[in-house]
Amino acid sequence: MLDIQKIRAEFPILSEKVNGKPLVYFDNGATSQKPQIVIDAEAKYYQEINANIHRGVHTLSQLATDAYEISRVKIQHHINAKFSHEVLFTSGTTHGINLVTNGFASILKPGDEVIVSSLEHHSNIVPWQMLCEKTGATLRVIPMNQDGELIMEAFEALLSEKTKVVTVNHISNALGIINPVKYMIEKAHAVGAAVLIDGAQAVPHLKPDVQDLDCDFYAFSGHKMCGPTGTGILYGKEDWLNKLPPYQGGGEMIKEVTFEKTTYADLPHKFEAGTPNIAGGIVLGTAVDYLNNIGFHNIQKQEEKLLEHATKRLLEIEGLKIYGTGKNKASVVSFNIDGIHPYDIGSIIDKLGIAVRTGHHCAQPIMTFFCIPGTIRASFSFYNTIEEIDVMVEAVKKAKTMLS
Ligand SMILES: *Cc1c(COP(=O)(O)O)cnc(C)c1O
Numbered sequence: 325m326l327d328i329q330k331i332r333a334e335f336p337i338l339s340e341k342v343n344g345k346p347l348v349y350f351d352n353g354a355t356s357q358k359p360q361i362v363i364d365a366e367a368k369y370y371q372e373i374n375a376n377i378h379r380g381v382h383t384l385s386q387l388a389t390d391a392y393e394i395s396r397v398k399i400q401h402h403i404n405a406k407f408s409h410e411v412l413f414t415s416g417t418t419h420g421i422n423l424v425t426n427g428f429a430s431i432l433k434p435g436d437e438v439i440v441s442s443l444e445h446h447s448n449i450v451p452w453q454m455l456c457e458k459t460g461a462t463l464r465v466i467p468m469n470q471d472g473e474l475i476m477e478a479f480e481a482l483l484s485e486k487t488k489v490v491t492v493n494h495i496s497n498a499l500g501i502i503n504p505v506k507y508m509i510e511k512a513h514a515v516g517a518a519v520l521i522d523g524a525q526a527v528p529h530l531k532p533d534v535q536d537l538d539c540d541f542y543a544f545s546g547h548k549m550c551g552p553t554g555t556g557i558l559y560g561k562e563d564w565l566n567k568l569p570p571y572q573g574g575g576e577m578i579k580e581v582t583f584e585k586t587t588y589a590d591l592p593h594k595f596e597a598g599t600p601n602i603a604g605g606i607v608l609g610t611a612v613d614y615l616n617n618i619g620f621h622n623i624q625k626q627e628e629k630l631l632e633h634a635t636k637r638l639l640e641i642e643g644l645k646i647y648g649t650g651k652n653k654a655s656v657v658s659f660n661i662d663g664i665h666p667y668d669i670g671s672i673i674d675k676l677g678i679a680v681r682t683g684h685h686c687a688q689p690i691m692t693f694f695c696i697p698g699t700i701r702a703s704f705s706f707y708n709t710i711e712e713i714d715v716m717v718e719a720v721k722k723a724k725t726m727l728s
Contacts, residue, residue, distance in 0.1 A: 325350065325622075325625075326618065326626055326706065327623050327624075328626070328706075328707065328709055329699065331501070331618070331707050331708075332488075333410065334359040334360055334361070335357045335358070335359050335360070335707055336355060336360060336363070336727045337349070337357050337358075338707060340360070340678045341677065341681070342674075342711040343675050343676070343677055344619040344677070345633065345676050345677025346480070346677055347676075347677055347679065348677055348678040348679065348708075348712045348715055348716060349679050349705075349708070350678065350679060350680045350702040350703060350704060350708065350716060351594065351679045351680060351681050351701075351703060352528065352548070352703045352704060352705040352708075353497050353525060353656055353685070353701060353703030354548075354681055354703075355547045355548055355553065356547065356548050356549060356640070356705055357705070357707070358469065358551075358552070358611075359549070359550060359614055360406065360457055361610060361614055362542075362550055362552070362607055362610050362611050362614065364689050365606070365607045365610040366552060366603050366604075366607050366634070367424045367429075369388075369391070369606055370605065371640045372708065373387040373388050373391060374388065374602075374603075375387070375388045376388070376602075376709075377389040377392050377599075377600075377602055378576060378593070378600055382596040383435070385430055388593075388602055388606075389510050389631045390418055391606045392413075392600075392602055392605050392606055392646070393408075393607060394603070394606075394609065395605050395606045395609030395632075396411050396413070396592070397611040398555055398612055398613070399411050399608065399609060401450065401610060402531060402532045402558055402612050402616070403531070403532050403533070403534050403557075403689055404532075404534055404535050404536070405435070405534050405535070405541065405559050406535060407562055407563070407591070408592075409562070409565075409592045410559055410560055410561060410565065410591070410592075411557060411563055411592065412553075412557065412558045412559075412560065412565075412592045412595045412698065413555070413556075413557065413592075413596060413600050413601070413605045414543070414557060414558050415447075415554050415555065415556055416545040416546070416547070416553075416554065416555065416556035417445075417447055417522060417523075417524040417543045417545045417556055418447045418451075418543070418545075418546055418556070418558060419558075420448055420541075420543030420558030421448055421451050421491075421520065421522065421543050421650045422451045422571070423558055423568075423571040423595060424451075424520055424539060424541050424558070424560070424568070425451040425452055425454065425455040426455075426571050426704060427567075427568030427569055427571065428455055428459075428488075428489060428567075428568070429455055429458050429459055429570075430568075431488070431567075431570055431646075432455065432459040432460075432488055432489075433459065433460065433461070434459070434460030434461065435460070435461070435486060436459070436461040436486060436487075436488045437460070437461060437462045437464050437465045437482075437484070437487050437488065438452050438456055438461055438464070438487075438488065438489045438490075438491070438554070439463075439465070439466060439479070439482055439483070439487055439489070439490045439491070439511065439512075440452055440453065440463060440464075440465055440466070440489075440491050440492070441465070441466040441474050441479075441492040441493070441503070441519070442465050442466060442468045442690065442693065443468055443474060443492070443493060443496040443498070443501060443687070443690060444473070444491070444492070444493055444522070444524065444689075445493065445497050445498075445685075445687055446687065446688070447522070447524075447686065448491055448493060448520075448522045449689070450626055452489075452491060452588065453456070454504055455601065459542065461488070462486075462536040462679070464487075465483050465586075465689075466478060466482065466539070467493070468690075468693065470649075471648070471650040471726065472496065472499040472501045472647060472648035472649065472650050472690075473501060473502075473650040473652075474492070474501075474503055474508075476487075476504070476507070478507075479508065480511055482495075482629040483511060483514075483515045483517070484515060485515055485516065487512065487515050487517040488518065489515075489517055489518050489519070489520065490508065490509075490512040490517050490518075490519045490520075491519065491521075491522065492505060492508055492519075492521065493521070493522040493524070493525065493526075494521050494522065494523045494525065494526035494532065495523075495525040495526045495529065496525065496655045496656075496685070496687075496690075497524065497525045497656075497685055497687065498648070498658060498684075498685040498686075498691075498699070498701065499647055499648025499650075499653075499656065499658050500525075500631075500648050500649075500653045500654045500655065500656025500657070500658065500703070501650045501652065501653060501654075502526075502646050502653060502654055503537070503650040504652075505521055505537060506537050506538075509521075509537055509538055509539050510538070512658075513538065513613060518540040518541070518564065519539050519540050519541070520539070520540065520541040520542075520543065521539045521543070522543055522544075523542050523543060523544040523656065524543070524545050524548055525655075525656075526544070527544045527545075527548065527549045528548050528550075528615075528623075528705065529620075529623065529624060529627060529654050529655070529660065530620055530624065531620045532728040533543075534559050534605075535667065537564045537640045539559075540561050540564050541558065541559065541560045541561075542557075542558075542559040542588055543556070543557070543558050544556060544557055545713055546607075546608040546611060549612070549615060550609075550611040550614055551604070551607060551610075551611035551612075552561050552601075552603070552604040552607050553604075554601050554608040555604035555605060555607070555608045556606055557608075558595075562591065563682050565592075565594075565595065567589050568590065569589055570594050570595060570597070571595055571597070572597040572598070573586075573597060574595055574597035574598045574624040575592050575598055575599075575600070576589070576595060576596055576598060577589050577593055577597040578594065578599055580607050585607050587671040591698070594614055598612065603604055605633070617649055618706065619634065621703075622706070623706040626656070626706045627654070627655035627705070627706055628655070629654050629710070630688055630704040630709075630710065630713060631653065631654075631655040631656075631657070631704065633710050633713050634655075634657050634702060634704065634713045634716075634717075635657060637713060637714065637717045638657060638659055638717060638720070640717075641661065641720060641721060641724065643661050643662035643724075644659055644660070644661050645659060645660055645661075645662070646658065646659045646660075647659065647660070647690075647694055647696075647699055655703065655704040656701060656702070656703045656704070657701070657703075658685075658699040658700070659700055659702075659718075660696060660699050660700065661698060663683065664723075664724065664727045664728065665695065666682040666683070666699055666700045666721070667682050667683070668700045668727055669700050669720060669723045669724070669727070670681070670682030670700055672714065672719070672722070672723035672726060672727070673719040673720060673723055674724075676716065676719045678716050678719050680700055680701060680702045680716070681703070682698055682699070682700050683698040683699075683700045683703070684697070684698045685698070685701055700720075702716060
């Protein structure tokens with residue numbers, strides 16, 4: 325069992341007061357809090373080894389380059405990528421997805437099809453839409469059922485030799501539903517389509533195995549897994565990364581530049597133009613170590629307990645409806661109360677120190693599907709407690725009384 329109090333003490337922000345009340349932080353789906361070891365690692369980089377990477381022969385530049393590349397290998401092992409050059413540093417999930425859609429602009433033709441799911445974050449819809457507009461390809465959407473689960477029969481019916489790319493999130497940010505990505509990847513590959521998995525919500529809860537999944541691309545952000553903002557990873561299979569053109573031109577991504585012709589650097593540098601977030605990339609490795617030391621098995625056990633308790637307690641409130649009632653779920657509860665706008669509940673409980681997200685969660689099509697303006701989303705992390713959930717439930721009850 326995890327010693328939650330000991331873990332909480334490692335996160336300075338968790339002992340803060342907000343609006344005079346102890347902070348109850350249930351907005352982990354938007355970004356996670358950072359342990360002291362991550363905060364310290366960021367300062368240590370600037371205090372001790374700050375220099376530009378892959379450039380200088382001088383000692384500090386070498387130290388910074390080594391630390392950056394060690395972090396890449398650490399993340400390679402964490403996600404079980406075959407090669408470290410399949411692991412690209414990005415500024416986040418959004419950057420990773422756009423890198424891929426930009427590459428496919430030179431591959432897709434009119435008549436080709438791209439399949440996205442109806443559970444996607446805007447980050448995994450809009451870039452594909454832009455790609456389809458640019459190339460004349462058609463965007464197709466996998467529908468979901470009332471439990472917020474993707475309908476597999478409908479997905480399989482959409483697949484054909486026209487399908488060039490399938491993209492789906494591993495875990496839905498708005499509802500917490502865990503999608504059967506391994507199955508979907510296998511089906512997509514059977515028609516020769518490439519698959520991108522948006523892992524932004526998965527990486528705080530589980531350790532993805534990209535070789536076992538056999539996905540072609542896997543994108544995630546550092547800031548949702550105890551790492552710094554402005555960091556992320558795009559995993560891509562070597563063959564695909566060799567096939568795709570570079571995303572941005574600039575320093576670091578070239579082999580040779582003349583005004584007649586430029587040749588590109590080898591992977592991963594071909595996709596890493598310019599000076600990256602060096603400190604962030606290194607510290608993302610620290611965050612990955614931190615989570616692995618706690619252990620994803622322990623993280624999941626704690627989060628399952630929180631999900632179960634929150635679901636049970638919230639459903640005691642009359643008129644409360646949970647969205648995303650599918651069986652396979654991460655520790656996210658998205659809900660509404662009859663006749664009350666989610667924003668109003670969110671504002672009242674904020675006054676009581678409770679941070680939840682209200683609104684469409686960057687997933688407007690899901691809200692349209694359920695005919696609602698948005699939901700209140702409580703997303704839990706391993707450092708949250710049963711007591712905090714009880715505090716939230718009481719606050720929601722109070723808000724309900726005030727508003728009805
Ligand atoms: C947060 C999130 C994104 C976007 O991540 P950024 O860090 O903002 O780039 C994409 N997809 C899902 C499912 C998310 O939860």
